[in-house]
Amino acid sequence: GQQLNQSPQSMFIQEGEDVSMNCTSSSIFNTWLWYKQDPGEGPVLLIALYKAGELTSNGRLTAQFGITRKDSFLNISASIPSDVGIYFCAGQLAGSQGNLIFGKGTKLSVKP
Amino acid sequence: GAVVSQHPSRVICKSGTSVKIECRSLDFQATTMFWYRQFPKKSLMLMATSNEGSKATYEQGVEKDKFLINHASLTLSTLTVTSAHPEDSSFYICSASAIGSGGDTQYFGPGTRLTVL
Numbered sequence: 001g002q003q004l005n006q007s008p009q010s011m012f013i014q015e016g017e018d019v020s021m022n023c024t025s026s027s028i029f030n031t032w033l034w035y036k037q038d039p040g041e042g043p044v045l046l047i048a049l050y051k052a053g054e055l056t057s058n059g060r061l062t063a064q065f066g067i068t069r070k071d072s073f074l075n076i077s078a079s080i081p082s083d084v085g086i087y088f089c090a091g092q093l094a095g096s097q098g099n100l101i102f103g104k105g106t107k108l109s110v111k112p
Numbered sequence: 113g114a115v116v117s118q119h120p121s122r123v124i125c126k127s128g129t130s131v132k133i134e135c136r137s138l139d140f141q142a143t144t145m146f147w148y149r150q151f152p153k154k155s156l157m158l159m160a161t162s163n164e165g166s167k168a169t170y171e172q173g174v175e176k177d178k179f180l181i182n183h184a185s186l187t188l189s190t191l192t193v194t195s196a197h198p199e200d201s202s203f204y205i206c207s208a209s210a211i212g213s214g215g216d217t218q219y220f221g222p223g224t225r226l227t228v229l
Contacts, residue, residue, distance in 0.1 A: 031216060042118070042205045042220035043156070088155060090218075098144055098209055098216050102155045 006089050006103025013079055014111050021106040022073040023089035031092035032065050032072040033100065036085045043088060047074070069094070079110050113139050116208050118221035125196055126229055132192045133224045135206030141186035142208035146218060147179070150203045162189050196228040 006023045013019060023032070031050055035043035047058050049065035049072060056063055063074045072091070076083055086107050090100040115138040125131050135145055144163050148156040160181050162168040168181035178200075180192040189208075193200050203225055207218040 033217065035220070040203075040223070040225070042116075042207075042223045045114075045217065045219060048217045092216060098218075099146070099158060099161060100218055104155045 004089060004091055004101050004103040006106055008106055010107040012109045015079060017079055019076040019079055021087060023103045024071040028069045028094045029091035030094045033090045034063050034074045035088045038085045081110050081112050084108055084110050114210055114219040115139050116219050116221040118206055118224050122225045124227045127197050128195055130192055130194045131196055132190055133204055135189045135221050137187045137208040140210050144209040145183060145189040146207045147191050148205045150205060198228045201226055201228045
């Protein structure tokens with residue numbers, strides 16, 4: 001089936017550092033979504049991207065929809081302890097009926 | 113806006129019983145609702161997609177008679193795990209699709225932790 005390659009799998013950083021993670025695929029996507037999931041909770045939408053090249057910010061978070069429509073990245077600036085969690089990218093394939101394909105997640109740990 | 117609730121948040125049941133999980137979009141009408149299953153330290157696995165008033169579309173390998181989905185209105189979908197067994201223990205998450213500023217966006221519920229004894 002279709003796959004999203006999300007990297008890195010995990011990150012251990014110091015508070016205040018910037019973070020970058022990305023998702024790539026060999027397929028073309030119409031939509032890229034970035035979610036954060038805390039343990040025992042459902043994913044929470046961080047940023048939604050709908051157009052190739054789109055760059056969107058949400059506070060300290062910035063995400064971009066790759067110009068080729070096959071990738072996306074998420075940056076977190078000046079990380080804080082509450083940024084800890086698992087970040088998932090999700091994409092909606094071009095021509096699909098709305099189903100999302102999820103990356104395997106990036107587990108972020110922040111040391112105070 | 114775009115809040116999705118799930119009930120119950122946790123349920124423990126005996127093997128052989130059936131469990132119903134509700135998913136509601138609280139402040140918007142959802143054209144489509146999705147049901148996912150998530151194993152520990154894994155990503156979300158789509159089980160089925162449902163549209164209001166029509167039969168759900170199940171992913172390959174998901175038993176439709178085992179996981180009954182009813183989408184009675186634009187704000188409510190239910191998942192019933194029938195004759196539950198310990199291997200059905202998992203974290204079940206629903207999402208509801210809303211039309212955003214540029215396209216479809218899925219908003220997730222908080223999840224239901226099912227434990228079958």
